[in-house]
Amino acid sequence: MPTKFTGGCTCGAIRYECTAEPIVMFNCHCRDCQRGSGGPYTGVVYVPAKAFKITKGTPRYYNTQSEAMGHNKRGFCPECGSRLFGGITGEGHGITASSLDDPTLFRPQFDIFTSDAQPWDHMDPKLPKFERYAPQN
Numbered sequence: 001m002p003t004k005f006t007g008g009c010t011c012g013a014i015r016y017e018c019t020a021e022p023i024v025m026f027n028c029h030c031r032d033c034q035r036g037s038g039g040p041y042t043g044v045v046y047v048p049a050k051a052f053k054i055t056k057g058t059p060r061y062y063n064t065q066s067e068a069m070g071h072n073k074r075g076f077c078p079e080c081g082s083r084l085f086g087g088i089t090g091e092g093h094g095i096t097a098s099s100l101d102d103p104t105l106f107r108p109q110f111d112i113f114t115s116d117a118q119p120w121d122h123m124d125p126k127l128p129k130f131e132r133y134a135p136q137n
């Protein structure tokens with residue numbers, strides 16, 4: 001993963017950049033990610049908050065319940081509805097892997113919330129799996 005990478009939403013109203021290596025990358029199979037993304041899971045690139053910057057536009061945010069954090073602050077484009085961010089805290093900022101300008105950079109290290117995974121969700125058997133959160137997450 002390069003130390004600088006960029007991405008944005010489908011319509012281009014929201015653009016962002018990150019200037020550090022991700023802290024961690026993983027796939028979240030929880031129901032909120034299923035509903036929010038429209039797919040079986042969300043690929044998450046979790047980066048240091050201080051290295052993340054929105055360079056164009058203003059996302060809207062919607063909080064979902066989170067056992068680990070009280071709520072999960074999720075960001076999306078108010079124009080086109082693309083899901084962009086999640087798990088936003090003072091320290092870290094989650095970016096959806098599919099919003100990267102080069103999504104081939106994404107290298108998931110494990111799967112979480114596999115207890116919510118759908119039968120039609122085909123996971124990489126080589127990745128460690130956690131029914132809920134990964135240890136330390």
Ligand SMILES: [Zn+2]
Pocket residue numbers: 009010011012013014077078079080081082
């Ligand atoms: Zn948009």
Ligand SMILES: [Zn+2]
Pocket residue numbers: 028029030031032033034042113
């Ligand atoms: Zn999730």
